[in-house]
Amino acid sequence: MNSLVQDDGFEYLANEEQYQSWITPFDQPIGYLGEKELSNANSPLDFLSLFLSDEFWNLLVIETNRYAHQFLASHQLQPHSRFHQWSDVTVSEMKAFFSLHLSMGLVEKSELEDYWAEYWPTATPGFGKVMSRNRFEMILSFLHFTNNEEYVDRGQPGYDRLFKIRPIINLVIPRFSAVYGPSKQLSLDEMTIAFKGKSTLKMYNPNKPDKYGYKVFVLSEAKSGYVLQWSMYTGQNRPNGDFGATHLVVRELMAPYTGKGHEVYMDSYYTSPAIADELANNDSGLCGTVSSNRKGMPKGLTREQLPLSKGDDPVFMRKGKLLACAWHDTKRLTMLSTLHSNTCVRKRIRTKHTDSGYREINRPVCVDDYNSFMGGVDTADQRMKTYLFPHRSRKWYNRIFNGILSVSMVNAHIIYCRCTAAPHKPLKVFVQDVISALLEGFSRKESNKGRKSSSLGDMPQRLTERHFMCQADGKPDCVVCSDRTHPKGRRQTKYMCRQCGVGLCVVPCNERYHTLKHYKKCHLDG
Incomplete structure (x- = not known):
């Protein structure tokens, strides 16, 4: 490791370091x-x-x-x-x-x-x-x-905002992790359960497809999207201490999987040097995007201290097991990882600014892995909403x-x-x-039992075939609205259905006769 200048405990990395992973080899049963x-x-x-x-x-x-x-x-x-x-x-x-x-x-x-x-x-x-x-x-x-x-x-003591649904949560959610062993890579993100009714738990997030609903913190297997942990946000006060609410969320969701060599990928809402250190000390890796202004991040990677342009090489800094990276491709990106070194991979991506339609970039390996393993919760969310009630x-x-x-x-x-x-x-x-x-x-x-529902096989032919109106010979009674049992109830028409051979008013009796099983219209109904 070739160090240059120190910044809040972080050291700049100039050359590609030979980094030996400190995580215990993952040997847990999968499935x-x-x-x-x-x-x-x-x-x-x-x-x-x-x-x-x-x-x-x-x-x-x-x-x-x-x-x-x-x-x-x-x-x-x-x-x-x-x-x-x-x-x-x-x-x-x-x-x-x-x-x-x-x-x-x-x-x-x-x-x-x-x-x-x-x-x-x-x-x-x-x-x-x-x-x-x-x-x-x-x-x-x-x-x-x-x-x-x-x-x-x-x-009152014992008050629970999720009282109405708590027995289902306690009965079903623990089974997710009890019956399935995930692979090494995990993904942590949030889901939104869409709801627009009256509820004190409902939240608004303009950046989500479902803008109104309940926020749920989810830990899933990165590749399959299998949901392992599910915790609904209730807005209740968190314990006072040195750690923020998102730190405690990650700690809670990862509790059953720490010390087993898992890697968890998350976005900047959850990632911080504090939670990365805590997981690293429990033999669990972390990789995710992070805000450059987060507490504990080096000031040298902020936009003010390090202006980057598209095509510039990424800048890396290390502090113990923490690797911080700043890179600008289509937009500015700051990464934090306890899993990677400062190695990059050569990628060929599409662009409209060259004759060939492609350009080559040096993409940090941490970014490459993040793109591969971050979408587990989104995969689960997409699949569950395909056939949702x-x-x-x-x-x-x-x-x-x-x-x-x-x-x-x-x-x-x-x-x-x-x-x-x-x-x-x-x-x-x-x-x-x-x-x-x-x-x-x-x-x-x-x-x-109520009124019997009809199957398609029981439908009369007048409801299933194609029908065309034509001019009738004479003036037959309309089979829908004509009723000779009532005074002045007779209705005659100049038209008839060519296929059915019955007299029909063009509007609205033609449509009624060919779409309703019980089509007869009483004279008193108009």
Whole structure:
């Protein structure tokens, strides 16, 4: 190491140093850790059950029924309220409810009731065969995860802002790290659970695709995106001390993986010399972008002290295990790493400013690795939102529950791909298999049946074929709006459907006859 000038304990590096990594070689098992359930894990539902166990389903049934009885006992219902028909939900019915819940992420419609609509071009008759719309909406209204009678008021000892969803968090989230051993490289970032309703936990971030929602700190496997740790930001006061809130977040998320030779990649929101030193002392590496004005960073790498232009060579400084780097490519970048030396790699990248369309740059190895391993949380976020339950809810905790359910589904698919021989089912087929498995052994209760939904095979030909209007011979009655049983109820028309051979008014009866199963319009309705 050829040192030049010292700056706050950091030394400039002039020549390429021969740097020996201090991290213990990573020899941890990668993939499934061998829980007892693995011997029976054959289907997609078996892998999802690693997180959504029998205890999970029993909790949903007990708390949903409890909340329904509490609500019915404390409210005076309207005479025509659907809640008069409430009957306690069972485990098999709850699984059927969530099979429809997951199906709505595969077939997105604008309104919840559209899944039970009979308009034939967009009909989804399978929903009505599983559960009536009234029953689905009743379960959704009473869906609950905790006993309201145990709520502790704000300001009292034991108050919890996540009280409504805490049992699900405590039951599901620890299973993520318990059943899976990650590879060496980890990624730490944040997710946003989109929500625009009223909630004191909701935040606004204009730089995110979902600008309004809940902030969740996530630690994931860098390559696969498997979520290992999940911690929701509640805005509560952090303990006083020398460390900032983000330092404590990294410490909390990395606690199960320190001392095992892991490498964690993070952005400038979390990276600091203090957390890098702490992880290094616990045999864990760190690499990430960092603000040059962070406490403990050398002043010589700030913009004022070190102006850099595009194409300039990177500047490195070292302090013990810490390596700081300043580099300007498309924009100014400052890196902090305990994993790398000051070596660079020659990269050929695209540009519009040369005749060949390419230019060569010296990219620091720490930047190259950061680009390779930083996107784990973004990968998980993208996959979980592909088939997320699409409909809004006024209840803030339902949205968080949907997020946890989606993360569980993505994690189950990753373990399935690790534990089964190729070719693997894509996530969409995996979700479809889970839906089918949840419906096994369930039959819709006759007492809960509403009007039968029609399948496409039952649709009359007038709803499925192409039709053209033509001028009729004479003036036949319109089959939609004409009704001779009422005085002055007869309606004649000059037009008819060529294919169906019936008289029809051009507007609106033609459209009504060819789109509605029950098309007849009473004369008294106009």
